Amino acid sequence: MDKNNGQFQRKENSSLEKTRSVTKDSSTHRGDGNPSTLSHSQTVGARGPVLEQDNVLHETLETFVNTKIIERPVHVKGFGAFGYFQTIHSMAEYTTLSFLQNPGQQIPVTVRFSLAVSTKGTPDTSRNVRGFSTKFYTDEGIFDLLCNHIPVFIVRDPIRFSEAINALMPSPVNNLIDPERFWSFVAKAPESIHFVVRLFSDAGTAKSFRHIPGHSVNTFVWKNTQDVRRYVKYHWVPFGGVKYIDSQEAARLNGENPDIAGSDLYETIVKGNTVEYGLYVQLMNPDDVAMLPFDPLDNTKIWDEQLYPLLPVGQMVLNRNPDNYMEQVEKLAYSPSNLLDGAELSDDKMLQGRANIYWDSQRRRLGPDFRSIPINQQKDWSPASLVTSGNGRYVEGRLVRSDLPKQDDFxxxxxxxxxxxxxxxxxxxxxxxxxxxxxxxxxxxxxxxxxxxxxxxxxxxxxxxxxxxxxxxxx
Ligand code: HEM
Structure with a gap:
């Protein structure tokens, strides 16, 4: 990125502040004679009929029917918060990512917590994967880190993503959840068992986003100034500790307050408290693949923390609530491909499958200019901004459709x-x-x-x- 872009980005950060603080409230009292706040339709005489020509009425109703936008295909229910990320340990030895070079560097962030398989009305304590996405607003542009609270995924080939998600969704016949659908899928996907035992343990039910971890699940690549590449998995650890609930408490809270995790996040910040997480990474030399009993690029596996210890990177502090949910949270557009110099996609098949589909989804639900929406801060974006696809790496092989050679599902x-x-x-x-x-x-x-x-x-x-x-x- 050139210098001008950097300056542009800095200016944008102040407009970001505006985006994050302007409240738009259209529910003003009507009836003071001002055409924008009229409380009566135009009629023939006081008792009607209403005139077709009343475009004030028409536009008022038209504005209402367009207030809803298309939902995300997954992770539909979510809540947001703002704050900052501070680097504590320099990662310069491993990556050129600009915001991880110097201890003390601080940059703004926006986080969206979500329920992976959800509608807007899904109870927060339902057995579910929780999403934990962070947008870092750096001087070089946007860096996104999308995490889930369960460290492994249900399948390891992206071609099975829709089959897996559909199995978790209500039946297309009667819109009801049918366990037979989900378990028939699991029967055809032994690689899902690791995910299943985690999802059906107490780790599948939580009542607060302040107490869940975040895991990148997929493996990325970090590249340093000597062009040395390492595999990297990211992890958020909540400072308040990881806390789960059992299925009985989850069922009780479902009835009491289906939005309990969203209110908990909001109220914590309203009271002036902060919500904090530590960022850690696990790094691996790609040559280790040969000696491991499983494939480290298989996202149904975790990496042993004894062999690949959690390296502390920095701290995230969430200290501000959104004041316009539609503009600041619903319109957020995260993608695992929003990377910057020093970070690349790995060959992890699931990550490769995710590489472009997030932008497709965002083009569909937010329109072709989704990058210019202020909360997404990519006004100056062009395809040339995508410099992180691993240029210079040597790749060869026969074209096949097959599973990974090392599966080790159990x-x-x-x-x-x-x-x-x-x-x-x-x-x-x-x-x-x-x-x-x-x-x-x-x-x-x-x-x-x-x-x-x-x-x-x-x-x-x-x-x-x-x-x-x-x-x-x-x-
Ligand atoms: C082939 C596999 C996958 C596909 C095709 C896929 C696809 C998608 C799509 C289309 C969205 C909605 C994007 C939008 O409209 O903004 C989404 C959201 C999300 N995905 Fe995935 N996904 C996959 C795997 C994963 C994995 C492995 C993770 C683990 C970190 C993950 C984490 C998330 C999160 C956290 C969100 C919500 C982002 C937000 O808050 O806006 N996904 N996914």
């Missing part, structure tokens, strides 16, 4: 189960059995086989619990 699922506390193991077994008890025996058999492969103890305990439940249900 080891980490079993490790996760055995690392849980006894209480949390019981919760996982109860949550899985409650679902598996009501699906068809054929699908149940396949899922139980997978659970046995993850851990024979887990498989046996779920099997026993299902038998108890089906006896109770008289099945």
């Amino acid at each position: 080891t980490q699922a079993g490790q996760y189960y055995h690392a849980l506390s006894f209480v949390n193991q019981d919760h996982l077994i109860n949550n899985l059995s409650a679902e598996l008890a009501v699906i068809s025996p054929e699908i149940r058999k396949v899922i139980l086989k997978y659970l046995f492969q993850a851990s024979s103890e887990l498989g046996e305990r779920v099997d026993r619990q299902i038998n108890l439940q089906t006896k109770e249900l008289g099945k």
